[in-house]
Amino acid sequence: MTDMPRILHLVDDATPGGITRVLDHIRSCPLMAQTARHELWTVARNAALPRCDADMIVSHLSLSWRGLPALISLRARHPGTPLVHVEHSYTEAFTALNVRAKLRFFTMLRTAYALFDRVVAVSEAQGAWLTRRRLVPAGALRVIPPVVDLAGFRALPAPQGAPRVIGAIGRLHRQKGFDILIQAFRQLPDAGLALHIHGSGPEEAALRALAEGDPRIRFFGHSGQPEKVMASVDLVAMPSRWEAFGLVALEARSAGRPVLCPRLDGLATSAGADGLFVTGHGIDAWARALQRALAATDSTPDRAAGCEAVFAEGWAELIASCCGHAKRAPQSAGAGAAPGTLIAAGLS
Known part of the structure; x- marks a missing residue:
């Protein structure tokens, strides 16, 4: 258990909703706990990000031009730590309906995604769009559909x-x-x-x-x-x-x-x-x-069998590809929180 990689998830939106529930599942799911220790830090949107002692840092942050300096700083201060971003928000339909300056928007996304070792799409369609628009290199993209306890x-x-x-x-x-x-x-x-x-x-x-x-x-x-x-x-x-x-x-x-x-x-x-x-x-x-x-009266229940296992396997493969079997450096003070602990970074 002590050699398990410590995965630190950063989120800037703690309001009730799908992202929060998926993160709760990541921290509480027994299948996820078999391969890593997952912890969550809540940070202020577009503010400076903390120095993190972890084997892998996962961003669930909202990407924007205003937030780029914080991401650049995060990358610079963790040159040897794998960084992963999960894209919960942007899609082809979102862009078509909400983005006027598309070239500028795509430039922001390419710049932000380039700071990460991997980018996770939450659906095949989103992943195909990220690839088709050349926003993420194919080798850096992973598709892991989210899940909660069903x-x-x-x-x-x-x-x-x-x-x-x-x-x-x-x-x-x-x-x-x-x-x-x-x-x-x-x-x-x-x-x-x-x-x-x-x-x-x-x-x-x-x-x-x-x-x-x-x-x-x-x-x-x-x-x-x-x-x-x-x-x-x-x-x-x-x-x-x-x-x-x-x-x-x-x-x-x-x-x-x-x-x-x-x-x-x-x-x-x-x-x-x-x-x-x-x-x-x-x-x-x-x-x-x-x-x-x-x-209609003849529908057959689907029940979405196996989704939790697929999710856990996807994350296990991602963590293995980023972290390998290397042991992490000794923890700094306050870094030894128990798996599933919510840590409020308290940044402004």
Whole structure:
């Protein structure tokens, strides 16, 4: 156990969400603990990064021009330590919808990625985009789809009969496309249907305004019990405008719930082969797709078997390729935290 590599994960967004839950899984999963000791430091966004005593440093940071000096300093102060970046955010669809100065944006990404020994894409589609745009050299790229502990989702009984409750689960942000879903749902005449929206975010007031007057649409806010939320719905709709992976889709599959989503970015991976894919984001197209999905009664639960093992194997291979079997230097004061310890760096 003492010779296990110490892997330090840096994150600048500790708000509840998919990244936080994946990092919690990394630190608590027994499979992950078989090959390394994983620790987490929370740092301030775009601020100076700490000097780290670790066998490998993993960035889950938000990349930007403003944050580049901190990354350059991190690289300079750890010349012999493998650095890895996990790209949780940027995708082809994100860039198409949100980036005007694309050449400048791609220059920033190439510059940032070049500071790392490896870059991890969270889906095959994202990895293909990074390669196609020559943002990451092929030899430096790894694809490791994220995962959380899915046991609680797999334990849920699959819905019986035609779906009646549609679930929209996630941050209430333009990215998630819940505005499209609400307008499409309102075209369905069946008074016995329900749309349950679980989450919070900056678009809540606008979404409530879109739903006003339709008692079938209910808002439940953010929940810290995702399995309980999944148990309350029969089908999950994800009209996302961009999505690096789509953890909710993986959780829905594990719970035997159909997933309705566009085939873009990482959703083609997370929704699985049995995903119900919608072309585009047109409201009428989504209304028709909802009608088809709600009429289906013969879906077979997927349950996403083996995802946790694939995730652990991917990380084990990454760590072995970066760290080999070299023993790390003696720990400095405060570096011997137990596996899974959350360390707040306290930087400003």
